Amino acid sequence: MIKVRIPTPLRTLTKGQGELEVKGTSIGEMIDNLNASHPGMKDRLCDEKGELRRFVNVYVNEEDIRFLNGKDTALKDGDEVSIVPAIAGG
Protein backbone atom coordinates (compact mmCIF):
# COMPACT_ATOMS: atom_id res chain seq x y z
CA MET A 1 0.00 0.00 0.00
CA ILE A 2 1.03 3.60 -0.65
CA LYS A 3 0.53 6.25 2.00
CA VAL A 4 -0.87 9.42 0.40
CA ARG A 5 -1.03 12.77 2.21
CA ILE A 6 -4.08 14.71 1.09
CA PRO A 7 -3.91 18.53 1.06
CA THR A 8 -6.64 20.59 2.71
CA PRO A 9 -8.49 21.64 -0.48
CA LEU A 10 -9.03 17.94 -1.38
CA ARG A 11 -10.23 16.83 2.03
CA THR A 12 -13.84 17.61 1.12
CA LEU A 13 -13.53 14.48 -1.04
CA THR A 14 -12.07 12.34 1.76
CA LYS A 15 -14.47 13.25 4.59
CA GLY A 16 -11.72 15.30 6.15
CA GLN A 17 -9.08 12.57 6.18
CA GLY A 18 -5.56 13.89 5.70
CA GLU A 19 -3.93 10.57 4.94
CA LEU A 20 -5.09 7.60 2.87
CA GLU A 21 -3.73 4.18 1.98
CA VAL A 22 -3.99 3.55 -1.75
CA LYS A 23 -2.79 0.86 -4.16
CA GLY A 24 -0.79 1.58 -7.30
CA THR A 25 2.46 0.76 -9.06
CA SER A 26 2.85 4.27 -10.53
CA ILE A 27 1.67 7.79 -9.75
CA GLY A 28 -0.81 7.63 -12.66
CA GLU A 29 -2.29 4.35 -11.44
CA MET A 30 -2.39 5.61 -7.87
CA ILE A 31 -4.42 8.64 -9.00
CA ASP A 32 -6.84 6.38 -10.91
CA ASN A 33 -7.33 4.21 -7.82
CA LEU A 34 -7.72 7.29 -5.64
CA ASN A 35 -10.41 8.50 -8.03
CA ALA A 36 -12.21 5.14 -7.90
CA SER A 37 -12.47 5.26 -4.11
CA HIS A 38 -12.98 9.03 -3.91
CA PRO A 39 -14.73 10.18 -7.09
CA GLY A 40 -13.80 13.63 -8.36
CA MET A 41 -10.18 13.39 -7.25
CA LYS A 42 -8.78 13.03 -10.78
CA ASP A 43 -10.65 16.05 -12.13
CA ARG A 44 -9.07 18.16 -9.46
CA LEU A 45 -5.52 16.90 -9.95
CA CYS A 46 -5.45 16.52 -13.72
CA ASP A 47 -6.49 18.68 -16.67
CA GLU A 48 -8.72 17.63 -19.59
CA LYS A 49 -5.85 15.77 -21.22
CA GLY A 50 -5.22 13.74 -18.08
CA GLU A 51 -1.95 15.53 -17.31
CA LEU A 52 -1.21 16.80 -13.81
CA ARG A 53 -2.28 20.42 -13.49
CA ARG A 54 0.44 23.07 -13.70
CA PHE A 55 0.24 24.02 -10.03
CA VAL A 56 -0.03 20.53 -8.56
CA ASN A 57 3.20 19.26 -7.01
CA VAL A 58 3.61 15.58 -6.21
CA TYR A 59 6.42 14.15 -4.12
CA VAL A 60 7.43 10.51 -3.61
CA ASN A 61 9.36 10.07 -0.36
CA GLU A 62 10.01 13.85 -0.37
CA GLU A 63 11.33 13.90 -3.98
CA ASP A 64 9.53 16.00 -6.61
CA ILE A 65 8.26 13.61 -9.31
CA ARG A 66 9.50 16.05 -11.97
CA PHE A 67 13.00 14.89 -10.97
CA LEU A 68 11.80 11.28 -11.29
CA ASN A 69 9.51 10.01 -14.02
CA GLY A 70 6.59 12.37 -13.71
CA LYS A 71 3.26 10.55 -13.77
CA ASP A 72 5.05 7.32 -14.70
CA THR A 73 7.16 7.37 -11.54
CA ALA A 74 7.11 3.84 -10.12
CA LEU A 75 5.70 3.22 -6.64
CA LYS A 76 6.34 0.34 -4.29
CA ASP A 77 4.80 -0.87 -1.06
CA GLY A 78 5.48 1.54 1.79
CA ASP A 79 6.21 4.59 -0.37
CA GLU A 80 4.88 7.91 0.89
CA VAL A 81 3.28 10.35 -1.55
CA SER A 82 2.60 14.02 -0.76
CA ILE A 83 0.31 16.12 -2.90
CA VAL A 84 1.03 19.83 -2.42
CA PRO A 85 -1.10 22.24 -4.40
CA ALA A 86 0.43 25.44 -5.69
CA ILE A 87 3.77 25.68 -3.97
CA ALA A 88 3.93 29.29 -2.88
CA GLY A 89 6.95 30.81 -1.20
CA GLY A 90 9.71 33.09 -2.34
Next chain:
Amino acid sequence: MKMKALVCRECGKEYPTTAIHVCEMCFGPLEVKYNYEEIRASISRKKIEQGPHSMWRYVDLLPIEGSATVGPHAGFTPMVRARNLGAYLGLDELYIKNDTVNHPTLSFKDRVVAVALTRARELGFETVACASTGNLANSVAAHAAASNMKCYVFIPGDLEAAKVLGNLIYRPNVVEVEGNYDDVNRLCSEIAAEHRWAFVNINIRPYYAEGSKTLAFETVEQLGWRAPDQVVVPMASGSLLTKIWKGLNEMRTVGLIDHVPTKLNGAQAEGCSPIATAHKAGRDFFKPVKPKTIAKSLAIGNPADGYYALKATAESKGAMDAVTDEEVVEGIKLLAQTEGIFAETAGGVTIGVLRKLVKQGAIRKGDVTVAYITGNGLKTQEAVIDSVGRPVRIQPSLLSFQQTFKMGQHGGGDA
Protein backbone atom coordinates in the same frame (compact mmCIF):
# COMPACT_ATOMS: atom_id res chain seq x y z
CA MET B 1 -13.77 48.96 -0.58
CA LYS B 2 -10.67 49.00 -2.75
CA MET B 3 -10.31 45.19 -2.54
CA LYS B 4 -13.09 43.36 -4.39
CA ALA B 5 -12.05 39.74 -3.98
CA LEU B 6 -9.27 37.23 -4.36
CA VAL B 7 -9.34 35.80 -7.86
CA CYS B 8 -7.73 32.65 -9.30
CA ARG B 9 -5.10 33.56 -11.89
CA GLU B 10 -5.86 30.38 -13.80
CA CYS B 11 -9.64 29.87 -13.86
CA GLY B 12 -10.93 33.22 -12.60
CA LYS B 13 -12.97 31.84 -9.69
CA GLU B 14 -13.43 34.45 -6.97
CA TYR B 15 -12.99 34.10 -3.20
CA PRO B 16 -13.40 36.38 -0.17
CA THR B 17 -10.33 38.35 0.93
CA THR B 18 -9.24 35.94 3.69
CA ALA B 19 -6.04 34.00 4.42
CA ILE B 20 -6.12 31.64 1.44
CA HIS B 21 -3.77 31.40 -1.53
CA VAL B 22 -4.91 28.47 -3.66
CA CYS B 23 -7.94 28.00 -5.88
CA GLU B 24 -9.95 25.06 -4.54
CA MET B 25 -10.93 24.01 -8.02
CA CYS B 26 -7.75 24.12 -10.13
CA PHE B 27 -5.03 24.92 -7.54
CA GLY B 28 -4.06 28.09 -9.36
CA PRO B 29 -2.64 30.91 -7.22
CA LEU B 30 -5.01 33.61 -5.97
CA GLU B 31 -4.39 37.31 -6.33
CA VAL B 32 -6.10 40.47 -5.15
CA LYS B 33 -8.71 42.01 -7.42
CA TYR B 34 -9.11 45.76 -6.90
CA ASN B 35 -11.85 48.22 -7.57
CA TYR B 36 -9.80 50.30 -10.00
CA GLU B 37 -12.61 52.73 -10.87
CA GLU B 38 -12.89 53.72 -7.24
CA ILE B 39 -9.10 54.01 -6.85
CA ARG B 40 -8.80 56.01 -10.06
CA ALA B 41 -11.32 58.52 -8.79
CA SER B 42 -9.40 59.26 -5.59
CA ILE B 43 -5.70 58.76 -6.44
CA SER B 44 -3.48 61.50 -7.87
CA ARG B 45 0.19 62.40 -8.22
CA LYS B 46 -0.33 65.31 -5.83
CA LYS B 47 -1.94 63.15 -3.16
CA ILE B 48 0.91 60.64 -3.39
CA GLU B 49 3.57 63.38 -3.24
CA GLN B 50 2.00 64.70 -0.04
CA GLY B 51 1.99 61.22 1.53
CA PRO B 52 4.48 59.73 3.98
CA HIS B 53 8.13 59.21 3.00
CA SER B 54 7.65 55.46 2.88
CA MET B 55 6.02 52.92 0.57
CA TRP B 56 2.74 53.69 2.32
CA ARG B 57 2.31 56.77 0.14
CA TYR B 58 0.86 54.21 -2.33
CA VAL B 59 -1.57 52.69 0.19
CA ASP B 60 -4.45 53.16 -2.27
CA LEU B 61 -2.94 50.37 -4.37
CA LEU B 62 -2.04 48.04 -1.49
CA PRO B 63 -4.23 45.21 -0.14
CA ILE B 64 -5.06 46.36 3.36
CA GLU B 65 -8.37 47.69 4.65
CA GLY B 66 -7.16 50.29 7.14
CA SER B 67 -3.80 51.98 7.46
CA ALA B 68 -0.36 50.49 8.07
CA THR B 69 0.08 49.02 11.55
CA VAL B 70 3.35 47.19 10.85
CA GLY B 71 6.44 48.50 9.04
CA PRO B 72 5.51 52.19 8.78
CA HIS B 73 9.02 53.17 7.60
CA ALA B 74 9.55 50.58 4.86
CA GLY B 75 10.39 51.63 1.33
CA PHE B 76 10.95 54.94 -0.45
CA THR B 77 14.60 54.03 -0.78
CA PRO B 78 17.05 56.07 -2.88
CA MET B 79 16.98 55.98 -6.68
CA VAL B 80 20.65 56.53 -7.45
CA ARG B 81 21.71 58.00 -10.80
CA ALA B 82 24.60 55.65 -11.54
CA ARG B 83 26.87 57.87 -13.64
CA ASN B 84 30.08 55.92 -13.07
CA LEU B 85 28.63 52.49 -13.67
CA GLY B 86 26.64 53.87 -16.58
CA ALA B 87 29.79 55.26 -18.17
CA TYR B 88 31.61 51.99 -17.59
CA LEU B 89 28.84 49.98 -19.26
CA GLY B 90 28.09 52.57 -21.95
CA LEU B 91 24.65 53.62 -20.73
CA ASP B 92 23.54 57.26 -20.70
CA GLU B 93 20.86 56.97 -18.06
CA LEU B 94 21.31 54.15 -15.58
CA TYR B 95 19.71 54.11 -12.12
CA ILE B 96 20.17 51.84 -9.14
CA LYS B 97 17.07 51.35 -7.03
CA ASN B 98 18.86 50.89 -3.74
CA ASP B 99 16.97 48.59 -1.38
CA THR B 100 20.21 47.68 0.43
CA VAL B 101 19.14 50.45 2.83
CA ASN B 102 15.53 49.50 3.33
CA HIS B 103 14.19 49.83 6.86
CA PRO B 104 14.62 47.94 9.13
CA THR B 105 16.39 44.82 7.77
CA LEU B 106 18.20 46.07 4.67
CA SER B 107 16.37 44.24 1.91
CA PHE B 108 13.29 44.66 -0.28
CA LYS B 109 11.55 42.10 1.90
CA ASP B 110 10.72 44.89 4.37
CA ARG B 111 8.15 46.02 1.82
CA VAL B 112 6.31 42.75 1.45
CA VAL B 113 6.45 41.99 5.17
CA ALA B 114 4.99 45.39 6.10
CA VAL B 115 1.98 44.58 3.91
CA ALA B 116 1.76 40.91 4.98
CA LEU B 117 1.86 41.60 8.72
CA THR B 118 -0.50 44.54 8.54
CA ARG B 119 -2.96 42.32 6.66
CA ALA B 120 -2.32 39.36 9.02
CA ARG B 121 -3.31 41.58 11.95
CA GLU B 122 -6.43 42.73 10.15
CA LEU B 123 -7.33 39.06 9.71
CA GLY B 124 -6.83 38.40 13.42
CA PHE B 125 -3.61 36.34 13.44
CA GLU B 126 -1.29 36.31 16.46
CA THR B 127 1.44 34.09 15.05
CA VAL B 128 3.39 34.78 11.89
CA ALA B 129 5.72 32.45 10.02
CA CYS B 130 7.59 32.10 6.75
CA ALA B 131 9.76 29.86 4.60
CA SER B 132 12.81 31.88 3.65
CA THR B 133 16.18 31.99 1.96
CA GLY B 134 17.23 34.53 4.62
CA ASN B 135 16.12 38.08 3.93
CA LEU B 136 12.44 37.33 4.35
CA ALA B 137 13.07 35.57 7.66
CA ASN B 138 15.11 38.55 8.93
CA SER B 139 12.31 40.92 8.05
CA VAL B 140 9.50 38.79 9.46
CA ALA B 141 11.45 38.27 12.70
CA ALA B 142 12.16 42.00 13.12
CA HIS B 143 8.62 43.12 12.35
CA ALA B 144 7.12 40.39 14.56
CA ALA B 145 9.29 41.60 17.45
CA ALA B 146 8.22 45.21 16.90
CA SER B 147 4.54 44.31 16.71
CA ASN B 148 4.45 41.76 19.57
CA MET B 149 3.51 38.82 17.38
CA LYS B 150 4.68 35.24 17.89
CA CYS B 151 7.04 34.17 15.14
CA TYR B 152 8.42 31.04 13.48
CA VAL B 153 10.91 31.29 10.65
CA PHE B 154 12.00 28.27 8.61
CA ILE B 155 15.32 28.45 6.78
CA PRO B 156 17.56 26.04 4.84
CA GLY B 157 20.52 24.57 6.71
CA ASP B 158 23.25 26.31 4.70
CA LEU B 159 22.54 30.04 5.04
CA GLU B 160 25.15 32.79 5.44
CA ALA B 161 26.13 33.51 9.06
CA ALA B 162 24.77 37.08 9.04
CA LYS B 163 21.38 35.91 7.81
CA VAL B 164 21.14 33.35 10.61
CA LEU B 165 22.26 35.89 13.22
CA GLY B 166 19.86 38.40 11.67
CA ASN B 167 17.04 36.09 12.79
CA LEU B 168 18.29 35.02 16.20
CA ILE B 169 18.78 38.55 17.48
CA TYR B 170 15.01 39.21 17.37
CA ARG B 171 14.37 35.93 19.22
CA PRO B 172 11.79 34.25 17.03
CA ASN B 173 11.65 30.45 16.79
CA VAL B 174 14.32 29.83 14.15
CA VAL B 175 13.87 26.43 12.54
CA GLU B 176 16.80 25.28 10.42
CA VAL B 177 15.61 22.54 8.08
CA GLU B 178 18.04 19.97 6.76
CA GLY B 179 17.54 20.58 3.08
CA ASN B 180 17.36 23.36 0.50
CA TYR B 181 14.75 26.11 0.19
CA ASP B 182 12.43 23.95 -1.88
CA ASP B 183 12.42 21.35 0.90
CA VAL B 184 11.73 24.08 3.47
CA ASN B 185 8.96 25.46 1.31
CA ARG B 186 7.21 22.14 0.78
CA LEU B 187 7.40 21.41 4.51
CA CYS B 188 5.94 24.84 5.29
CA SER B 189 3.08 24.32 2.85
CA GLU B 190 2.21 21.21 4.84
CA ILE B 191 2.64 22.92 8.22
CA ALA B 192 0.52 25.85 7.03
CA ALA B 193 -2.34 23.46 6.36
CA GLU B 194 -2.26 22.19 9.96
CA HIS B 195 -1.80 25.40 12.00
CA ARG B 196 -3.72 28.65 12.08
CA TRP B 197 -0.69 30.82 11.52
CA ALA B 198 -0.12 33.64 9.09
CA PHE B 199 2.52 32.16 6.81
CA VAL B 200 3.43 35.35 5.01
CA ASN B 201 4.55 33.67 1.79
CA ILE B 202 1.98 30.88 1.82
CA ASN B 203 -1.56 31.61 3.04
CA ILE B 204 -0.92 35.39 3.18
CA ARG B 205 0.90 35.36 -0.16
CA PRO B 206 -1.81 37.10 -2.21
CA TYR B 207 -1.35 40.18 0.04
CA TYR B 208 2.36 39.80 0.80
CA ALA B 209 3.40 39.69 -2.85
CA GLU B 210 1.57 42.95 -3.61
CA GLY B 211 4.12 44.80 -1.47
CA SER B 212 6.67 44.34 -4.25
CA LYS B 213 4.62 46.63 -6.51
CA THR B 214 5.88 49.56 -4.45
CA LEU B 215 9.28 49.15 -6.14
CA ALA B 216 7.56 49.91 -9.44
CA PHE B 217 5.55 52.81 -7.99
CA GLU B 218 8.63 54.43 -6.48
CA THR B 219 10.58 53.94 -9.68
CA VAL B 220 7.99 55.83 -11.69
CA GLU B 221 7.64 58.66 -9.18
CA GLN B 222 11.39 59.02 -8.63
CA LEU B 223 11.99 59.18 -12.39
CA GLY B 224 9.60 62.13 -12.55
CA TRP B 225 6.40 60.19 -13.25
CA ARG B 226 7.64 58.12 -16.18
CA ALA B 227 8.15 54.40 -16.57
CA PRO B 228 11.71 53.38 -17.53
CA ASP B 229 12.60 51.78 -20.86
CA GLN B 230 14.35 48.83 -19.22
CA VAL B 231 14.41 47.21 -15.81
CA VAL B 232 16.68 44.43 -14.61
CA VAL B 233 15.18 42.35 -11.82
CA PRO B 234 16.67 39.44 -9.87
CA MET B 235 14.50 36.30 -9.89
CA ALA B 236 14.07 33.65 -7.23
CA SER B 237 10.38 32.68 -7.22
CA GLY B 238 9.77 35.16 -10.03
CA SER B 239 7.29 37.09 -7.89
CA LEU B 240 9.20 40.39 -7.77
CA LEU B 241 9.46 40.66 -11.56
CA THR B 242 5.79 39.73 -11.96
CA LYS B 243 4.71 42.36 -9.43
CA ILE B 244 6.88 45.11 -10.91
CA TRP B 245 5.04 44.48 -14.16
CA LYS B 246 1.70 44.57 -12.38
CA GLY B 247 2.66 47.78 -10.55
CA LEU B 248 3.69 49.60 -13.73
CA ASN B 249 0.49 48.62 -15.49
CA GLU B 250 -1.67 49.55 -12.50
CA MET B 251 -0.23 53.07 -12.58
CA ARG B 252 -1.45 53.38 -16.12
CA THR B 253 -4.82 51.81 -15.26
CA VAL B 254 -5.49 54.37 -12.52
CA GLY B 255 -4.28 57.25 -14.68
CA LEU B 256 -0.97 58.16 -13.02
CA ILE B 257 1.00 57.61 -16.24
CA ASP B 258 0.00 57.34 -19.88
CA HIS B 259 2.09 54.50 -21.16
CA VAL B 260 4.43 51.72 -20.09
CA PRO B 261 7.25 51.22 -22.59
CA THR B 262 9.18 49.11 -20.09
CA LYS B 263 10.98 45.92 -21.02
CA LEU B 264 11.33 43.52 -18.09
CA ASN B 265 14.64 41.67 -17.87
CA GLY B 266 15.03 38.78 -15.45
CA ALA B 267 18.33 37.83 -13.81
CA GLN B 268 19.33 34.49 -12.29
CA ALA B 269 22.50 32.70 -11.26
CA GLU B 270 23.56 29.86 -13.56
CA GLY B 271 23.53 27.44 -10.64
CA CYS B 272 19.80 28.02 -10.23
CA SER B 273 18.26 29.37 -13.40
CA PRO B 274 15.07 27.43 -14.16
CA ILE B 275 13.22 30.55 -15.34
CA ALA B 276 16.00 32.07 -17.46
CA THR B 277 16.72 28.68 -19.02
CA ALA B 278 13.09 28.24 -20.02
CA HIS B 279 12.97 31.78 -21.46
CA LYS B 280 16.08 31.23 -23.55
CA ALA B 281 14.67 27.95 -24.86
CA GLY B 282 11.45 29.75 -25.81
CA ARG B 283 9.35 27.62 -23.44
CA ASP B 284 6.46 28.93 -21.35
CA PHE B 285 7.05 26.32 -18.62
CA PHE B 286 10.11 25.56 -16.55
CA LYS B 287 11.74 22.45 -15.18
CA PRO B 288 12.62 22.58 -11.48
CA VAL B 289 16.32 22.32 -10.62
CA LYS B 290 18.49 21.53 -7.59
CA PRO B 291 20.16 24.86 -6.76
CA LYS B 292 23.93 25.18 -6.53
CA THR B 293 25.06 28.81 -6.35
CA ILE B 294 26.50 31.36 -3.95
CA ALA B 295 23.44 33.51 -4.66
CA LYS B 296 21.54 31.74 -1.92
CA SER B 297 18.79 34.33 -1.67
CA LEU B 298 17.84 33.42 -5.25
CA ALA B 299 18.25 29.66 -4.79
CA ILE B 300 14.70 28.52 -5.46
CA GLY B 301 14.66 25.50 -7.76
CA ASN B 302 10.87 25.29 -8.01
CA PRO B 303 9.83 28.93 -8.48
CA ALA B 304 6.17 29.55 -7.61
CA ASP B 305 5.80 32.43 -10.07
CA GLY B 306 8.16 31.11 -12.73
CA TYR B 307 5.33 30.64 -15.20
CA TYR B 308 4.03 34.19 -14.71
CA ALA B 309 7.53 35.71 -14.83
CA LEU B 310 8.03 34.08 -18.24
CA LYS B 311 4.69 35.44 -19.40
CA ALA B 312 5.35 39.00 -18.16
CA THR B 313 8.82 39.10 -19.71
CA ALA B 314 7.45 37.90 -23.03
CA GLU B 315 4.61 40.44 -22.94
CA SER B 316 7.07 43.25 -22.31
CA LYS B 317 9.46 41.94 -25.00
CA GLY B 318 12.26 41.79 -22.43
CA ALA B 319 15.02 39.26 -21.95
CA MET B 320 16.44 36.93 -19.34
CA ASP B 321 19.92 35.70 -18.65
CA ALA B 322 22.07 34.00 -16.04
CA VAL B 323 25.60 34.55 -14.72
CA THR B 324 28.23 32.34 -13.12
CA ASP B 325 29.23 32.64 -9.47
CA GLU B 326 32.46 34.39 -10.58
CA GLU B 327 30.39 36.93 -12.48
CA VAL B 328 28.24 37.42 -9.38
CA VAL B 329 31.32 38.36 -7.34
CA GLU B 330 32.55 40.64 -10.14
CA GLY B 331 29.13 42.29 -10.26
CA ILE B 332 29.16 42.98 -6.51
CA LYS B 333 32.65 44.50 -6.75
CA LEU B 334 31.84 46.54 -9.84
CA LEU B 335 28.80 48.13 -8.20
CA ALA B 336 30.72 48.82 -5.00
CA GLN B 337 33.71 50.31 -6.80
CA THR B 338 31.74 52.49 -9.19
CA GLU B 339 28.76 53.60 -7.10
CA GLY B 340 29.74 52.94 -3.50
CA ILE B 341 26.88 50.52 -2.99
CA PHE B 342 27.61 47.15 -1.36
CA ALA B 343 25.04 44.66 -2.60
CA GLU B 344 24.47 41.09 -1.57
CA THR B 345 24.88 38.21 -4.04
CA ALA B 346 21.48 38.84 -5.65
CA GLY B 347 22.73 42.34 -6.55
CA GLY B 348 25.79 40.76 -8.12
CA VAL B 349 23.47 38.65 -10.23
CA THR B 350 21.53 41.74 -11.33
CA ILE B 351 24.65 43.72 -12.24
CA GLY B 352 26.20 40.70 -13.99
CA VAL B 353 23.10 40.19 -16.12
CA LEU B 354 22.78 43.95 -16.80
CA ARG B 355 26.33 43.86 -18.14
CA LYS B 356 25.57 40.87 -20.34
CA LEU B 357 22.40 42.41 -21.75
CA VAL B 358 24.22 45.62 -22.64
CA LYS B 359 26.92 43.60 -24.41
CA GLN B 360 24.29 41.64 -26.32
CA GLY B 361 22.60 44.87 -27.40
CA ALA B 362 19.35 44.00 -25.62
CA ILE B 363 19.78 47.16 -23.54
CA ARG B 364 20.96 50.15 -25.58
CA LYS B 365 22.92 53.29 -24.79
CA GLY B 366 19.98 55.68 -24.67
CA ASP B 367 17.59 53.41 -22.74
CA VAL B 368 16.48 54.72 -19.36
CA THR B 369 17.44 51.68 -17.30
CA VAL B 370 16.76 50.75 -13.68
CA ALA B 371 18.58 47.90 -11.91
CA TYR B 372 16.97 46.60 -8.72
CA ILE B 373 19.45 46.01 -5.91
CA THR B 374 17.39 44.15 -3.35
CA GLY B 375 19.71 43.20 -0.48
CA ASN B 376 22.75 44.31 1.52
CA GLY B 377 26.28 42.98 1.03
CA LEU B 378 27.03 42.88 4.74
CA LYS B 379 24.66 39.92 4.94
CA THR B 380 26.58 37.79 2.41
CA GLN B 381 30.20 38.50 3.30
CA GLU B 382 31.22 34.90 2.65
CA ALA B 383 30.75 35.49 -1.09
CA VAL B 384 33.46 38.15 -1.41
CA ILE B 385 35.69 37.78 1.65
CA ASP B 386 38.44 35.99 -0.28
CA SER B 387 38.50 38.35 -3.24
CA VAL B 388 38.78 41.83 -1.76
CA GLY B 389 42.40 41.77 -0.55
CA ARG B 390 43.68 42.72 2.91
CA PRO B 391 44.39 46.06 4.61
CA VAL B 392 47.91 47.45 4.31
CA ARG B 393 49.56 46.96 7.71
CA ILE B 394 52.05 49.56 9.01
CA GLN B 395 53.75 50.68 12.23
CA PRO B 396 52.19 53.67 14.01
CA SER B 397 54.84 56.05 12.65
CA LEU B 398 54.91 58.64 9.88
CA LEU B 399 58.03 56.99 8.46
CA SER B 400 56.37 53.61 8.21
CA PHE B 401 53.43 55.19 6.37
CA GLN B 402 55.61 57.16 4.00
CA GLN B 403 57.84 54.19 3.24
CA THR B 404 54.85 51.98 2.59
CA PHE B 405 53.22 54.49 0.25
CA LYS B 406 56.57 55.68 -1.21
CA MET B 407 55.86 59.34 -0.47
CA GLY B 408 58.33 62.16 0.11
CA GLN B 409 58.36 64.35 3.23
CA HIS B 410 55.80 66.71 1.85
CA GLY B 411 53.46 64.22 0.40
CA GLY B 412 52.86 64.17 -3.29
CA GLY B 413 51.05 61.58 -5.24
CA ASP B 414 49.22 58.42 -4.35
CA ALA B 415 50.71 55.02 -3.76
